[in-house]
Amino acid sequence: MNRPIRVLVAKPGLDGHDRGAKVVARAMRDAGMEVIYTGLRQTPEQIAEAAIQEDVDCVAMSILSGAHNYLFPKVVQLLKEKGGEDILVIGGGVIPEEDIPGLKEAGIAEIFTPGTPTSVTIEFIKNNIKRN
Amino acid sequence: MDIRAGIAAGNKRAAARLITMIENGEPEAVEIIKENYDKIGTARIIGVTGPPGAGKSTVTDKLAKLLRKQGKKVAIIAVDPTSPFSGGAILGDRIRMSDLNTDEGVFIRSMGTRGALGGLSKSVNGAIKVMDILGCDYIFVETVGVGQSEIDIVKVADTVLMVMVPGLGDDIQAIKAGIMEIGDVFAVNKSDREGAEKTATEIELMLDLNGNTEYRPPVKNIIAKDNKGIEELWEAIEKHHEYMISSGNFNKRRQKAIETEILEIFKQNLLDKIERLEKKGEYLSDLTKKVFNKQIDPYTAAQELSSILSKEGGI
Numbered sequence: 001m002n003r004p005i006r007v008l009v010a011k012p013g014l015d016g017h018d019r020g021a022k023v024v025a026r027a028m029r030d031a032g033m034e035v036i037y038t039g040l041r042q043t044p045e046q047i048a049e050a051a052i053q054e055d056v057d058c059v060a061m062s063i064l065s066g067a068h069n070y071l072f073p074k075v076v077q078l079l080k081e082k083g084g085e086d087i088l089v090i091g092g093g094v095i096p097e098e099d100i101p102g103l104k105e106a107g108i109a110e111i112f113t114p115g116t117p118t119s120v121t122i123e124f125i126k127n128n129i130k131r132n
Numbered sequence: 133m134d135i136r137a138g139i140a141a142g143n144k145r146a147a148a149r150l151i152t153m154i155e156n157g158e159p160e161a162v163e164i165i166k167e168n169y170d171k172i173g174t175a176r177i178i179g180v181t182g183p184p185g186a187g188k189s190t191v192t193d194k195l196a197k198l199l200r201k202q203g204k205k206v207a208i209i210a211v212d213p214t215s216p217f218s219g220g221a222i223l224g225d226r227i228r229m230s231d232l233n234t235d236e237g238v239f240i241r242s243m244g245t246r247g248a249l250g251g252l253s254k255s256v257n258g259a260i261k262v263m264d265i266l267g268c269d270y271i272f273v274e275t276v277g278v279g280q281s282e283i284d285i286v287k288v289a290d291t292v293l294m295v296m297v298p299g300l301g302d303d304i305q306a307i308k309a310g311i312m313e314i315g316d317v318f319a320v321n322k323s324d325r326e327g328a329e330k331t332a333t334e335i336e337l338m339l340d341l342n343g344n345t346e347y348r349p350p351v352k353n354i355i356a357k358d359n360k361g362i363e364e365l366w367e368a369i370e371k372h373h374e375y376m377i378s379s380g381n382f383n384k385r386r387q388k389a390i391e392t393e394i395l396e397i398f399k400q401n402l403l404d405k406i407e408r409l410e411k412k413g414e415y416l417s418d419l420t421k422k423v424f425n426k427q428i429d430p431y432t433a434a435q436e437l438s439s440i441l442s443k444e445g446g447i
Contacts, residue, residue, distance in 0.1 A: 003156040004219060004244070029220035036242050039227035046233040050226060053233075053240055055148035083133070083145045 004034045005129060006056040010047045011040045012075065015065035020092065020114075024060065027118035033125075044071055048078035051087055057129040058088040060121070068095055073106035080107075086130045090121070135164060139265060144239060147266050151241055154258035165258065168265045175207075175264040175271045178369065179289030181251065181311070184277025186295040187321040189228035190356040191365075192272050196229070198366055199270055200237055207239045207263035208232075210274040211252050214244035221245075225274060239263060250284025251275040254400075257288060257393055278311055286314040287392045290382065291372045293365075294318045296335065298327035312338060315349050316372045319365055323353035347375045405441060415440050 009025045011018050018040055025035045036054045038047065051059050059079070063071060072091050079087055091103065092112040100111045109128055112121050135153075138146020153161035178195075180188045189210065196206045210225035221244035232238045241263075243253040252275055263271050275285050286292055294315030312335075320332045335351045342348070350368045354361030376382035410416050419433040428436075 004221075004246075006152075025222055029215060029222050030218050032219045034214075034221045034223060034242075034244050036226060037222055037224045038233075039224075039230060042230065043234075046230060049233045050240070052145050053148050054242060055145075055152045083143075 004032055005058065005125065006034045006036065006054060007058045007060055007125065008036045008038065008047065008051045008054055008056045010038045010042050010050070010059065010061050011063075012042050012044060012047055012061055012071040013063055013065045013067045014041060015063065016040055017064050018062070020064075021060075021062040024062070024092065024118055024121060028060075028122060028125075031122045033122075044074040044078055047075050048082055048084070051079060052082050052084050056087060057131055058090065058125050060125075061089070061091050061093075063091065063093040063095070066094070068093065068103065069099055072103055072108050076107035088125065088129050090124065092116070092121070135160075136167070139164065139168065139262075142266055144266075147239070147262050148241070150262050151255070151259045154262070155243065155246070155253070155255040161258070165261050165265075169261075171265045171267075172261055173264065175260070175268050176291075176373065177260060177271045177273060177289050179273050179275065179285035179292040180295060181275040181278050181282075181285050181292060181314075182295035182321075183279070183297070183300060186277070186297045187356050188274050188277070188295050189225045191293070191295050191319060191321060191354070191362075192274050193229045193232060194356050194359055194362045195366060195369075196232055196238060196270075196272065198362055200232075200235060203237075204269040205237045205267060207241075207266070207268040207271045208274065209241050209243060209256060209259050209263070209271065211243045211245060211256065211276050213276050214246045216247075219246075239266065239268065245276060248284070249282070251278050251282030252284045252288070254396070257396075260288065281310045283311060283314050287389055290376065290385065291316045291369050293369060296320050296331060297322050298325045298331045300331070313342075317365070317368045318349055318351040319356075319361075320351065320353050321356050323361070324355050324358075328353055346379060347372070402441075406437070409441060409444055412444075 007028055009021055011021055025037050028035045038050055076089050089108050090110050091108050095111050095113055103111055110124055133149060135146050135150055150161055150164060180192050182188050192208055196208060199206050212221055212223045212225060214221040223242035223244060225242055226240060229240055232240060241259060245253050248254050256273060260271055273289060292314050296318060318335050320328055332351050332353055339348055352361055352365045352368055354365055419437060422428045423430050423433050
């Protein structure tokens with residue numbers, strides 16, 4: 001079915017830098033997606049609840065503060081609790097290489113580190129969302 | 133996911149999915165709404181409109197919080213523009229409503245206009261129904277930032293709240309027809325800014341010229357971000373509602389809304405039929421070519437299209 005993919009772009013945690021998130025959001029818009037942008041300093045509870053209410057296909061989070069090992073898995077867990085286990089979760093930001101396997105283990109489908117072209121992220125979303 | 137069972141249980145995930153199905157035009161969604169139609173009609177619908185940057189989302193956030201304190205269940209439908217080029221959208225109204233995200237008694241849904249021009253999305257009516265079925269007491273519908281003619285909100289809302297700000301332009305803007313005529317309650321937001329009194333006066337002067345002597349829309353100075361004037365604003369919205377009920381205009385407006393909706397559905401069904409017809413035999417494109425080559429005119433082409441449609445019947 002021809003419908004726009006809906007993505008929640010969120011900034012969990014305390015860092016106040018959302019330039020990257022905004023650039024990605026803009027690129028998603030230009031790729032025909034509906035992007036729900038929630039703004040800075042969101043708790044995992046706020047992100048998961050917004051994802052459910054907005055019925056998104058994907059939650060894309062960006063963290064630059066170093067709290068990714070706690071915040072990313074927490075969102076995945078909350079989504080599961082709320083019945084949103086079919087929502088694709090991806091992450092971006094300053095994430096050390098050695099943390100990536102653990103995050104994938106915890107249910108984050110992919111991590112995009114600085115320098116990734118936005119087109120790569122967009123292709124990944126298109127190819128990996130679980131609903132047609 | 134069993135949408136029907138979820139809806140019956142008041143599950144937000146099911147309701148959210150049903151709204152998506154409506155937005156995507158899935159026939160199953162219509163069936164589910166039909167089955168639940170007896171639960172519809174209890175929610176009050178408040179439209180929030182005004183120019184871009186006036187503070188519609190912030191005002192909505194504060195009013196919702198006020199109603200939450202009274203124990204009411206609140207839904208918010210926030211519409212932002214869809215890009216006419218990519219079909220994508222950035223829906224950013226939730227930024228101003230973060231604290232409401234985790235409130236059990238609040239349901240917020242963002243929508244892109246998806247080509248609609250009246251300041252709303254054509255799925256707004258359906259989304260309102262879903263939230264009504266879910267048992268919400270109040271449903272706020274926030275339009276895109278409007279110019280002068282995006283007035284579709286008046287077709288769905290029981291009360292239209294017009295959020296204005298100081299310094300938008302000279303007084304001539306205020307007497308233009310269209311958007312300024314549909315406000316039931318006016319709020320001048322950011323009233324700590326210079327020119328707030330002048331803006332309020334200009335709106336009052338415009339209202340002086342209105343014909344309705346029974347009800348005069350009040351103009352309230354507020355500062356939404358500081359929660360100033362929000363209670364008074366809500367009282368004004370309640371007064372409008374009381375007037376609508378006592379004057380009988382509430383039912384008149386709802387009937388008008390239903391009539392508009394039936395016609396919209398009818399039009400959409402007709403367009404869908406033409407689309408299906410086109411899959412069978414390129415009638416529309418043939419007629420288009422004929423008009424382009426000046427063999428016939430578009431009026432005749434439209435007549436031919438409707439006679440083909442009635443011949444083909446129940447497509």
